[in-house]
Amino acid sequence: MADKITTRALVALAPGEPLSLQTVELDTSDLGSDEAVVEFTHSGLCHTDLAVASGHIPGRFPAVLGHEGAGIVRRLPRGYAGPLAVGDRVLATFAACGQCTTCRHSYTSACTRGVEYNFGFERGEGRAPHGVRLIERGEGSERAAIGFFGQSSFAQTSICRQTSLVKVADDLPFDLVCSFGCGFQTGFGTVRNHLIPCHAAAWSQATGSGTPFRPRSLAVFGIGAVGLGAVIAAKAEGIERIIAVEPTASRRQLALEAGAIHAFDPLEATSDGPGEPDPAAKLKGMTDGEGVDLIVDATGNSTVFRHAVHSLASKGHLCVVGAPPAGTELSFDAFYVLNKGLLISSIVEGASIPERLLPQMLDLVKQGAFDVLKKAVKVYRPDQVDEAVRAAKSGEVLKPVFAW
Ligand SMILES: [Zn+2]
Ligand SMILES: [Zn+2]
Known part of the structure:
Protein backbone atom coordinates (compact mmCIF):
# COMPACT_ATOMS: atom_id res chain seq x y z
CA MET A 1 0.00 0.00 0.00
CA VAL A 168 -14.93 -8.72 15.69
CA ALA A 169 -16.20 -11.77 13.78
CA ASP A 170 -16.36 -11.74 9.98
CA ASP A 171 -20.08 -12.41 9.70
CA LEU A 172 -21.51 -9.41 11.58
CA PRO A 173 -23.95 -7.07 9.81
CA PHE A 174 -21.79 -3.93 9.93
CA ASP A 175 -24.65 -1.67 8.82
CA LEU A 176 -26.56 -2.62 11.99
CA VAL A 177 -23.72 -2.79 14.52
CA CYS A 178 -21.33 0.00 13.46
CA SER A 179 -22.86 2.30 16.11
CA PHE A 180 -22.26 -0.14 18.96
CA GLY A 181 -19.01 1.66 19.85
CA CYS A 182 -20.87 4.82 20.88
CA GLY A 183 -24.63 5.27 21.40
CA PHE A 184 -25.72 1.67 21.86
CA GLN A 185 -22.85 0.78 24.19
CA THR A 186 -23.60 3.92 26.22
CA GLY A 187 -27.17 2.83 26.91
CA PHE A 188 -26.42 -0.86 27.23
CA GLY A 189 -23.42 -0.35 29.51
CA THR A 190 -25.28 2.17 31.69
CA VAL A 191 -27.71 -0.59 32.65
CA ARG A 192 -25.37 -3.59 32.72
CA ASN A 193 -22.17 -2.02 34.09
CA HIS A 194 -23.58 0.66 36.33
CA LEU A 195 -27.25 0.66 37.38
CA ILE A 196 -27.63 -3.08 38.05
CA PRO A 197 -24.32 -3.57 39.94
CA CYS A 198 -24.78 -0.34 41.96
CA HIS A 199 -28.28 -1.45 42.96
CA ALA A 200 -27.06 -4.92 43.97
CA ALA A 201 -24.13 -3.54 45.99
CA ALA A 202 -26.22 -0.93 47.80
CA TRP A 203 -28.94 -3.41 48.78
CA SER A 204 -26.52 -6.17 49.81
CA GLN A 205 -24.57 -3.78 51.98
CA ALA A 206 -27.60 -2.21 53.63
CA THR A 207 -29.56 -5.42 54.23
CA GLY A 208 -26.67 -7.82 54.81
CA SER A 209 -28.24 -10.15 52.27
CA GLY A 210 -26.09 -12.12 49.86
CA THR A 211 -29.01 -12.33 47.45
CA PRO A 212 -29.98 -8.71 47.00
CA PHE A 213 -33.42 -7.58 46.00
CA ARG A 214 -33.49 -7.37 42.19
CA PRO A 215 -34.77 -4.17 40.57
CA ARG A 216 -38.33 -4.66 39.35
CA SER A 217 -38.64 -1.67 37.07
CA LEU A 218 -36.53 0.50 34.79
CA ALA A 219 -37.64 3.56 32.85
CA VAL A 220 -35.82 5.22 29.99
CA PHE A 221 -36.45 8.88 29.15
CA GLY A 222 -35.59 9.48 25.49
CA ILE A 223 -35.43 6.70 22.90
CA GLY A 224 -32.48 7.27 20.60
CA ALA A 225 -29.55 4.87 20.20
CA VAL A 226 -28.67 5.33 23.89
CA GLY A 227 -32.22 4.80 25.13
CA LEU A 228 -32.81 1.80 22.89
CA GLY A 229 -29.52 0.25 24.07
CA ALA A 230 -30.72 0.70 27.66
CA VAL A 231 -34.07 -0.99 26.94
CA ILE A 232 -32.31 -3.96 25.28
CA ALA A 233 -29.92 -4.33 28.24
CA ALA A 234 -32.79 -4.15 30.76
CA LYS A 235 -34.61 -6.88 28.86
CA ALA A 236 -31.44 -9.02 28.77
CA GLU A 237 -31.06 -8.49 32.54
CA GLY A 238 -34.57 -9.81 33.11
CA ILE A 239 -36.13 -6.61 34.46
CA GLU A 240 -39.88 -7.10 34.30
CA ARG A 241 -41.29 -3.60 33.98
CA ILE A 242 -39.40 -1.65 31.32
CA ILE A 243 -41.04 1.66 30.47
CA ALA A 244 -40.11 4.05 27.65
CA VAL A 245 -40.93 7.76 27.97
CA GLU A 246 -40.61 9.32 24.52
CA PRO A 247 -42.61 11.90 22.55
CA THR A 248 -42.12 10.38 19.05
CA ALA A 249 -44.59 7.58 18.31
CA SER A 250 -42.28 5.62 15.95
CA ARG A 251 -39.58 5.54 18.62
CA ARG A 252 -42.02 4.38 21.29
CA GLN A 253 -42.90 1.54 18.92
CA LEU A 254 -39.20 0.59 18.59
CA ALA A 255 -38.86 0.55 22.39
CA LEU A 256 -41.87 -1.76 22.69
CA GLU A 257 -40.38 -4.11 20.10
CA ALA A 258 -37.05 -4.06 21.97
CA GLY A 259 -38.62 -5.16 25.27
CA ALA A 260 -40.46 -2.26 26.93
CA ILE A 261 -43.88 -3.24 28.26
CA HIS A 262 -45.19 0.33 28.38
CA ALA A 263 -44.33 3.39 26.32
CA PHE A 264 -45.96 6.79 26.61
CA ASP A 265 -45.66 10.39 25.44
CA PRO A 266 -44.51 12.54 28.41
CA LEU A 267 -46.22 15.60 26.93
CA GLU A 268 -49.59 13.87 27.11
CA ALA A 269 -49.05 12.29 30.52
CA THR A 270 -51.50 13.68 33.04
CA SER A 271 -52.46 11.76 36.14
CA ASP A 272 -56.18 12.39 35.70
CA GLY A 273 -57.79 14.80 33.30
CA PRO A 274 -56.33 18.03 31.92
CA GLY A 275 -53.43 19.81 33.58
CA GLU A 276 -49.65 20.10 33.33
CA PRO A 277 -47.97 16.97 31.92
CA ASP A 278 -46.91 14.81 34.85
CA PRO A 279 -44.90 11.79 33.66
CA ALA A 280 -43.80 11.09 37.25
CA ALA A 281 -47.41 10.50 38.34
CA LYS A 282 -47.97 8.31 35.31
CA LEU A 283 -44.86 6.23 36.06
CA LYS A 284 -45.90 5.82 39.69
CA GLY A 285 -49.29 4.62 38.46
CA MET A 286 -47.48 1.95 36.43
CA THR A 287 -45.37 0.80 39.41
CA ASP A 288 -47.91 0.14 42.18
CA GLY A 289 -47.74 3.77 43.28
CA GLU A 290 -44.15 3.34 44.53
CA GLY A 291 -42.10 4.68 41.64
CA VAL A 292 -39.41 3.26 39.37
CA ASP A 293 -36.30 1.48 40.74
CA LEU A 294 -33.87 2.48 37.98
CA ILE A 295 -34.03 5.32 35.45
CA VAL A 296 -31.84 6.24 32.48
CA ASP A 297 -32.18 9.87 31.37
CA ALA A 298 -30.88 9.96 27.81
CA THR A 299 -32.23 13.43 27.03
CA GLY A 300 -29.90 15.94 28.70
CA ASN A 301 -32.96 18.11 29.32
CA SER A 302 -33.32 19.85 32.70
CA THR A 303 -37.15 19.57 32.81
CA VAL A 304 -36.94 15.86 32.04
CA PHE A 305 -34.34 15.51 34.79
CA ARG A 306 -36.76 16.95 37.37
CA HIS A 307 -39.56 14.63 36.23
CA ALA A 308 -37.16 11.68 36.37
CA VAL A 309 -36.08 12.44 39.96
CA HIS A 310 -39.72 12.51 41.06
CA SER A 311 -40.44 9.21 39.28
CA LEU A 312 -38.01 7.20 41.43
CA ALA A 313 -39.01 4.69 44.08
CA SER A 314 -37.43 4.85 47.53
CA LYS A 315 -33.70 4.00 47.14
CA GLY A 316 -34.10 4.48 43.38
CA HIS A 317 -31.19 5.38 41.11
CA LEU A 318 -31.26 7.86 38.22
CA CYS A 319 -28.32 7.89 35.81
CA VAL A 320 -28.00 10.93 33.54
CA VAL A 321 -26.29 10.02 30.27
CA GLY A 322 -27.78 12.52 27.79
CA ALA A 323 -25.38 15.42 27.25
CA PRO A 324 -26.95 18.84 27.89
CA PRO A 325 -25.39 21.97 26.34
CA ALA A 326 -22.29 23.02 28.32
CA GLY A 327 -23.24 25.26 31.25
CA THR A 328 -26.65 23.62 31.86
CA GLU A 329 -27.54 23.41 35.56
CA LEU A 330 -29.79 20.69 36.93
CA SER A 331 -31.85 21.19 40.08
CA PHE A 332 -33.91 19.00 42.40
CA ASP A 333 -35.74 19.18 45.72
CA ALA A 334 -32.95 18.14 48.10
CA PHE A 335 -35.37 17.33 50.96
CA TYR A 336 -37.29 14.94 48.71
CA VAL A 337 -34.11 13.27 47.45
CA LEU A 338 -32.69 12.92 50.97
CA ASN A 339 -35.82 11.37 52.45
CA LYS A 340 -36.12 8.82 49.67
CA GLY A 341 -32.40 8.03 49.79
CA LEU A 342 -32.12 8.54 46.05
CA LEU A 343 -28.95 8.08 44.04
CA ILE A 344 -28.29 10.41 41.10
CA SER A 345 -25.25 9.65 38.96
CA SER A 346 -23.71 10.13 35.55
CA ILE A 347 -21.30 8.13 33.41
CA VAL A 348 -20.00 8.27 29.83
CA GLU A 349 -19.84 5.51 27.20
CA GLY A 350 -21.66 3.14 29.57
CA ALA A 351 -18.52 2.66 31.70
CA SER A 352 -17.54 0.33 28.89
CA ILE A 353 -14.34 -1.60 28.48
CA PRO A 354 -15.10 -2.05 24.78
CA GLU A 355 -13.14 -5.27 24.27
CA ARG A 356 -15.32 -6.82 27.01
CA LEU A 357 -18.69 -5.13 26.50
CA LEU A 358 -18.90 -5.14 22.69
CA PRO A 359 -18.53 -8.95 22.43
CA GLN A 360 -21.32 -9.33 25.03
CA MET A 361 -23.56 -7.14 22.89
CA LEU A 362 -22.56 -8.95 19.69
CA ASP A 363 -23.51 -12.29 21.29
CA LEU A 364 -26.95 -10.84 21.90
CA VAL A 365 -27.12 -9.81 18.23
CA LYS A 366 -26.82 -13.51 17.34
CA GLN A 367 -29.63 -14.31 19.79
CA GLY A 368 -31.93 -11.74 18.16
CA ALA A 369 -31.97 -9.22 21.04
CA PHE A 370 -31.00 -6.41 18.66
CA ASP A 371 -33.36 -7.37 15.81
ZN1 LIG B 1 -22.00 8.94 19.27
ZN1 LIG C 1 -6.47 8.37 30.31
Missing part, protein backbone atom coordinates in the same frame (compact mmCIF):
# COMPACT_ATOMS: atom_id res chain seq x y z
CA ALA A 2 1.40 3.40 -1.01
CA ASP A 3 1.89 6.02 1.70
CA LYS A 4 -0.51 8.45 0.02
CA ILE A 5 -4.04 7.11 -0.36
CA THR A 6 -6.77 8.83 -2.35
CA THR A 7 -10.08 8.36 -0.57
CA ARG A 8 -13.34 10.17 0.19
CA ALA A 9 -14.45 12.00 3.31
CA LEU A 10 -17.38 14.00 4.65
CA VAL A 11 -15.55 17.13 5.76
CA ALA A 12 -16.71 19.69 8.34
CA LEU A 13 -15.27 22.82 6.70
CA ALA A 14 -16.41 25.45 9.22
CA PRO A 15 -18.83 25.64 12.19
CA GLY A 16 -22.44 25.54 11.02
CA GLU A 17 -21.64 24.55 7.42
CA PRO A 18 -23.12 21.32 6.03
CA LEU A 19 -20.77 18.31 5.86
CA SER A 20 -19.17 18.26 2.41
CA LEU A 21 -18.29 15.07 0.48
CA GLN A 22 -14.75 15.54 -0.82
CA THR A 23 -12.08 13.52 -2.58
CA VAL A 24 -9.09 13.66 -0.26
CA GLU A 25 -5.54 12.43 0.05
CA LEU A 26 -4.50 10.67 3.26
CA ASP A 27 -0.77 10.57 3.97
CA THR A 28 0.06 7.51 6.10
CA SER A 29 3.87 7.91 6.06
CA ASP A 30 3.75 9.24 9.64
CA LEU A 31 1.75 6.26 11.02
CA GLY A 32 2.47 6.03 14.76
CA SER A 33 3.39 2.78 16.52
CA ASP A 34 0.00 3.01 18.31
CA GLU A 35 -2.06 3.57 15.13
CA ALA A 36 -3.58 1.62 12.24
CA VAL A 37 -4.97 2.46 8.79
CA VAL A 38 -8.59 1.34 8.59
CA GLU A 39 -10.90 1.25 5.58
CA PHE A 40 -14.38 1.89 6.91
CA THR A 41 -17.34 0.17 5.30
CA HIS A 42 -19.94 1.87 7.51
CA SER A 43 -20.23 4.76 9.94
CA GLY A 44 -23.17 5.81 12.08
CA LEU A 45 -24.21 9.45 12.28
CA CYS A 46 -24.57 10.54 15.92
CA HIS A 47 -25.95 13.73 17.46
CA THR A 48 -22.47 14.34 18.87
CA ASP A 49 -21.15 14.70 15.30
CA LEU A 50 -23.89 17.22 14.56
CA ALA A 51 -23.24 19.15 17.79
CA VAL A 52 -19.55 19.51 16.89
CA ALA A 53 -20.26 20.33 13.22
CA SER A 54 -22.69 23.06 14.25
CA GLY A 55 -20.22 24.54 16.75
CA HIS A 56 -22.34 23.73 19.85
CA ILE A 57 -19.51 21.54 21.15
CA PRO A 58 -16.09 23.16 20.63
CA GLY A 59 -14.16 21.40 17.85
CA ARG A 60 -11.50 21.91 15.22
CA PHE A 61 -12.06 22.99 11.59
CA PRO A 62 -11.64 21.87 8.89
CA ALA A 63 -11.93 18.33 10.19
CA VAL A 64 -13.26 14.86 9.53
CA LEU A 65 -15.73 13.76 12.22
CA GLY A 66 -17.46 10.38 12.61
CA HIS A 67 -17.04 8.14 15.64
CA GLU A 68 -19.21 5.07 15.03
CA GLY A 69 -17.14 3.27 12.40
CA ALA A 70 -16.90 -0.35 11.31
CA GLY A 71 -14.29 -1.49 8.83
CA ILE A 72 -11.21 -3.49 7.92
CA VAL A 73 -7.61 -3.00 9.08
CA ARG A 74 -5.53 -2.18 6.00
CA ARG A 75 -2.14 -1.31 7.44
CA LEU A 76 -0.24 -1.60 10.72
CA PRO A 77 3.04 0.06 11.70
CA ARG A 78 6.36 -1.64 10.96
CA GLY A 79 7.40 -3.98 13.76
CA TYR A 80 3.86 -4.22 15.15
CA ALA A 81 3.39 -7.43 17.16
CA GLY A 82 -0.39 -7.77 17.63
CA PRO A 83 -3.17 -8.33 18.59
CA LEU A 84 -4.56 -6.79 15.37
CA ALA A 85 -3.73 -8.08 11.88
CA VAL A 86 -4.19 -6.65 8.40
CA GLY A 87 -7.58 -7.84 7.13
CA ASP A 88 -9.20 -7.94 10.59
CA ARG A 89 -12.73 -6.62 10.77
CA VAL A 90 -13.04 -4.06 13.55
CA LEU A 91 -15.53 -1.85 15.35
CA ALA A 92 -14.15 1.55 16.29
CA THR A 93 -14.96 3.11 19.64
CA PHE A 94 -13.87 6.03 21.85
CA ALA A 95 -10.25 7.03 22.50
CA ALA A 96 -8.35 7.33 25.78
CA CYS A 97 -4.84 8.45 26.73
CA GLY A 98 -3.81 5.10 28.24
CA GLN A 99 -1.61 6.80 30.85
CA CYS A 100 -3.77 8.60 33.43
CA THR A 101 -4.84 6.93 36.68
CA THR A 102 -8.25 5.81 35.39
CA CYS A 103 -6.73 4.44 32.16
CA ARG A 104 -4.00 2.57 34.05
CA HIS A 105 -6.78 0.89 36.04
CA SER A 106 -8.60 -0.07 32.80
CA TYR A 107 -11.39 2.48 33.30
CA THR A 108 -10.68 4.07 29.92
CA SER A 109 -14.17 5.53 29.41
CA ALA A 110 -13.41 7.79 32.39
CA CYS A 111 -10.01 8.89 30.99
CA THR A 112 -8.90 12.13 32.63
CA ARG A 113 -7.99 13.44 29.17
CA GLY A 114 -11.03 11.97 27.40
CA VAL A 115 -12.21 15.33 26.06
CA GLU A 116 -8.85 16.07 24.41
CA TYR A 117 -8.52 12.57 22.96
CA ASN A 118 -12.08 12.36 21.64
CA PHE A 119 -13.01 15.92 20.70
CA GLY A 120 -9.54 17.46 20.40
CA PHE A 121 -7.93 15.07 17.85
CA GLU A 122 -5.14 14.47 20.40
CA ARG A 123 -2.53 11.82 19.50
CA GLY A 124 -0.34 12.11 22.61
CA GLU A 125 3.44 12.54 22.88
CA GLY A 126 3.17 16.07 21.48
CA ARG A 127 2.36 14.81 17.97
CA ALA A 128 0.26 17.02 15.67
CA PRO A 129 -3.04 15.52 14.44
CA HIS A 130 -3.07 13.63 11.15
CA GLY A 131 -4.94 15.24 8.29
CA VAL A 132 -6.29 14.78 4.79
CA ARG A 133 -5.66 17.13 1.88
CA LEU A 134 -8.75 18.29 -0.01
CA ILE A 135 -7.75 17.50 -3.59
CA GLU A 136 -9.91 20.17 -5.25
CA ARG A 137 -8.18 22.86 -3.15
CA GLY A 138 -4.70 22.11 -4.54
CA GLU A 139 -1.29 21.24 -3.08
CA GLY A 140 -0.55 23.75 -0.32
CA SER A 141 -4.09 24.04 1.10
CA GLU A 142 -4.95 23.49 4.75
CA ARG A 143 -5.55 19.86 5.65
CA ALA A 144 -8.70 18.61 7.41
CA ALA A 145 -7.79 17.07 10.78
CA ILE A 146 -8.16 13.32 11.36
CA GLY A 147 -8.43 11.66 14.76
CA PHE A 148 -11.92 12.49 16.08
CA PHE A 149 -12.61 9.87 18.83
CA GLY A 150 -9.40 8.16 17.66
CA GLN A 151 -11.04 7.25 14.34
CA SER A 152 -12.66 9.98 12.13
CA SER A 153 -14.88 7.39 10.47
CA PHE A 154 -16.41 9.98 8.11
CA ALA A 155 -13.34 9.24 5.98
CA GLN A 156 -13.57 6.03 3.98
CA THR A 157 -9.93 5.31 4.81
CA SER A 158 -8.61 6.83 8.02
CA ILE A 159 -5.90 6.53 10.66
CA CYS A 160 -7.16 5.16 13.98
CA ARG A 161 -5.72 4.64 17.43
CA GLN A 162 -5.21 0.89 17.89
CA THR A 163 -6.81 1.09 21.33
CA SER A 164 -9.98 2.47 19.70
CA LEU A 165 -10.38 -0.72 17.63
CA VAL A 166 -12.05 -3.96 18.70
CA LYS A 167 -11.61 -7.01 16.50
CA VAL A 372 -35.17 -4.07 16.32
CA LEU A 373 -32.14 -2.37 14.72
CA LYS A 374 -33.38 -3.57 11.32
CA LYS A 375 -36.11 -0.95 11.76
CA ALA A 376 -34.05 1.63 13.67
CA VAL A 377 -31.15 1.89 11.19
CA LYS A 378 -31.42 3.51 7.76
CA VAL A 379 -28.44 3.26 5.41
CA TYR A 380 -27.41 6.24 3.24
CA ARG A 381 -24.74 6.77 0.60
CA PRO A 382 -22.23 9.49 1.58
CA ASP A 383 -23.62 11.77 -1.16
CA GLN A 384 -26.99 11.62 0.65
CA VAL A 385 -25.44 13.31 3.68
CA ASP A 386 -27.89 16.23 3.71
CA GLU A 387 -30.85 13.85 3.73
CA ALA A 388 -29.27 11.76 6.51
CA VAL A 389 -28.62 14.85 8.66
CA ARG A 390 -32.21 16.04 8.15
CA ALA A 391 -33.57 12.63 9.18
CA ALA A 392 -31.39 12.59 12.31
CA LYS A 393 -32.38 16.12 13.31
CA SER A 394 -36.10 15.59 12.78
CA GLY A 395 -35.97 12.32 14.71
CA GLU A 396 -37.55 10.48 11.78
CA VAL A 397 -34.63 8.01 11.61
CA LEU A 398 -33.23 6.72 14.90
CA LYS A 399 -29.80 5.81 13.51
CA PRO A 400 -28.69 6.98 10.06
CA VAL A 401 -25.67 5.00 8.83
CA PHE A 402 -23.37 5.85 5.93
CA ALA A 403 -22.24 2.94 3.75
CA TRP A 404 -18.90 3.81 2.15
